[in-house]
Amino acid sequence: MARLRNPLAFSPLPVIIVTSVTYIALFAALLTVHLTVPHYPPSTPEGINITQAWQDLEIITRQFHPYNSHANDDVRKYLLSRVNAITASKNLGNDRVQIIDDNVSNVTFSSSASNTSVYFEGTNIIVAIRGSEDKESFWPETQDLQASPRAAQNGGVLVNAHYDSVSTGFGATDDGIGVVSVLQLLSYLTESKNWPKRTVILLLNNGEEDFLNGAKVFMRHPISQVPHTFLNLEGAGAGGRATLFRSTDTEVTKFYKKSEHPFGTVISSDGFKKRLIRSETDYVVFNGELGLRGLDIAFMEPRARYHTFEDSVRETSMNSLWHMLSASIATVSGLASDASPKFGGSGKWRNDGKVDAGTGTDAVWFDLFGKAFVIFRLHTMFALCVTLLVVAPVTLIALTIALSKADKMYLFARKKYIHSSDDDQAIPLNGWRGFFRFPLVFIVVTAIVVALAYLVVRVNPYIVYSSPFSIWSMMLSAWFVFAWFFLRGASAMRPSALHRMYTLIWMFAGSFALLVFATVGARNYQIAGGYFVMFYFAAVFFALLISYLELFFLSKKSTYVGQFDRDDSTSRNSESASRPLTGTTGGGQSDDRPLVDDDATETTSLLRGDRRSFARYGSRQQSTSEGTDHHEERHGSVNLGKAYPGEQEWSGKLPSWLWVIQFLLLVPIPIILVGQVSLLLTSALYQTPADGSSSLFIYIAFAALTTLLIVPTGPFIHRFTYHIPTFLFFVCVGTAVYNLVAFPFSRDHRLKVYFVQQFDCDSGANTVSLTGLDQYVQKIIKEIPSAQGQMINCTTPDIATRKELTKCSWKGLPALVVPQRVAPFSNKTYLDTWLDYSIAKGANANEAEIRVVGQNTRGCRILFDAPITNLGVNGAVSDPRFNATGDNGSQELRLWHREWSQPWNVSVKWNRNVNSTLSGKVVCLWSDANTGSIPAFDEVQQYMPVWSIVTKLGDGLVEGSKRFKI
16 A cells, blocks of 8 residues: 555556656647747737738739749739838938849859759849948949958848749748748848848849749849858748758857747758758758858748649748748847858958858757757767767666675676575576566567558558658557557566666667767768757666666665575574474484475475475565565565565665656657657658658658657556557557558648640640659549540659659640731741741851740740750850859750740850760740630649649640751
């Protein structure tokens, strides 16, 4: 009854209550932070009008507005009017705020990875807010920055958002909220009380969606040399919280820490760094090519709505708007108010054309429940990891030695002799009992969870797309139930007082190995995502440390064993006094010693019922709940305490409450950190199969994280009764059945498929195609009226990033992207008018001049059958920072005009030794789906199943092409 009166005893009821409450509370808190957005405040800082921001968002997202659409021009006009209205309302002179309507800059660059060259004419909107401590001109009148560089301390802050959307999306979060946040920053920073010390450059760039063109062309403007730090605002979802995607260093990230609701972990930054995430943002231009230091803040889920018509104001909220805006205000205000020279180099022009923005240190950062933000240097993490790797095992070795000297090292103790090894028998201590229990159970249970992952992949691989938390429920409950079944069963058959300690030892060994990998990753590969392993290992180490200290509470082994010698002596003396003499032996000597246990003869009864032999050799089977009086009488002055029923008798003096401290060390911190990582990876991965990513990788990642989440229960789970495991067993079975039989897509989680319509203007062939998951894309096409009754041709997509998907084509409805103005008696067909080209030989046999013009478009391409080695576009300005054709030549040239239906004049050169002729294809693009000029696209949107949704495959929804050869 004493144990029942102790609410902290290591017994079933306290363990069940503490464990259940802790896990439920932590999971609920993590899910709440992840799935909800803090409400915007009733009053906002001076200069901020969130209602006006929402109205701006509604206006700019009324239509799809890609760069190659007329709606894009309307958005640009509106944004210019808003910029002018904000500055006019503040009565600011041009010397304090400068508005740059950049209709001049162009850029020619190449992508070596795709053998692609780009010529782009920009239409960026730039607003410069001169810092109160910046007295220099933004750029020399001659625009010769090398001759007259700005002082290093005058480095400014760049804030960027792109105002173009994709051709299939309204762009509310990609990147409408970022755009209206920039407008609100303009209003906020131009209040006298908020005026920045450093110059702030606000950039609304146009053309991010097609090849990060807007950010590239910004580099061509001389004001791009002013900022040293940047904040990029992006979107890859349709609401929720804006997460800190990535940052360049510790010093700039510290300013994000001032956000009211910080959100994110450095693991996402590692994903970009190691190319595990395919998509890119303007961050890569500002950091990698311009040399600035800064941060990338973006919405990240749900990905099923990304680049679709569901990226609309209906699917986001003012709370999401405020979450990004408030983080932007805090970050930019901090960066712009820091006048120290750490965000600037020497002020001299660098030979590579990058800004000399100084250097920072690699960072480790993560939020805690969306309230606190932890940040420290990666070097600090490395030092802490090395310290733990050295100090932890040394400490445990020292404690092992101390316990041995104190004669209390029951760990791994099989037996001990009363006096010496010359004794007839040793006293069993059973210290090894339960040592191999946990690793065997760990292997079996983890294998079961992994097997469930393979089963789902085999039967219903895409269920995670719509039901990620059903997968989590199945795996978490399976791990717990089977771990409990095996550990509880083992404990029932062979109870061990050292189960907790042995489990912690194995956890120590496993987390030690993980920490080695995390340390190597931090040192050699600058991977900061292993921070949670460091905290995990530290929690295990301190919990194990307590188990070692617990052993000091026990009696010495010699004392424990010695009481058996006293018991035996007492027993012998008692028998000697009560038993009569039995006569003489054969030699005349009388046998006057008592007949003790070991003196059994052939006449001794086999059923004498004597149990003292069990006491003599310590093989006691009775529990402390029975024979208590006999126990106390036998041991006399030796107080061994009260052992838990069935466990080793020497364990009775182990403190019954220290497990709570171990639990609080072992569970909350690892669960918080691993839980946050789990939710982040869930958001990042669960809808990527539509892009062609591996489903198996997602399930295996879930299984690995499930193990890390539930393993902390290992030292305590054997105390659970059957009630909660039984309930979780039914949860496991129910979710497993659902995961195997449910349809994987729904109205709220629609399968994305990729649309493109291609016209061969030479032959008149008209092909409409959808690219998506095999079997499902065919089901979608069956619902399209124009495709019914046709032979559907399914192949592997031409685009490398979609090669894991299936492309299915049919003859679709004709497009009406060009006005039908064919002159009477003309030999030209309607398709002939879409685009035109002419080719003239150059001065040399391997040179040519190509003229391309497309009607009602400002985007065309030239695809070459063999690489060109040199390129020039009429009107282009050379820049030593950009290589027009790359190191290995270019096979594709993308051409973008800021005006409509204007020609491009291109000069090319190729390697005559490799190809004697120049051949290829001219392609023009049409991306405006607002006017009904693409009936095939409208038909797909109207008739596709409710569980599917359409997005763009490339830069254009319609591609018209003609072949050429010279």
